[in-house]
Amino acid sequence: MKLKLRVDVLEKLQQEKGWTDTQLAKQIGISRSRLWRAKLPEDHLEYCSPGENLITGVLAAFPDKKFDDLFFLEKVCS
Numbered sequence: 001m002k003l004k005l006r007v008d009v010l011e012k013l014q015q016e017k018g019w020t021d022t023q024l025a026k027q028i029g030i031s032r033s034r035l036w037r038a039k040l041p042e043d044h045l046e047y048c049s050p051g052e053n054l055i056t057g058v059l060a061a062f063p064d065k066k067f068d069d070l071f072f073l074e075k076v077c078s
Contacts, residue, residue, distance in 0.1 A: 001073045005050045007039050013062055028057030
């Protein structure tokens, strides 16, 4: 299983707050480039899956949202 970011949900919340990627990254406590990589499609060469700092930062930036609102598990066939 892979943990995936619900990019569409995050971008909607970001838009509601009026935050740029730089401002959102600061709220989350990660670099803007790390945020950019997490928002990319998984098949992009620069994609980076959500790590602990991104997960905890997103949950802290949007405390009214549950984990399942912002992330999901994707089953991967081997």
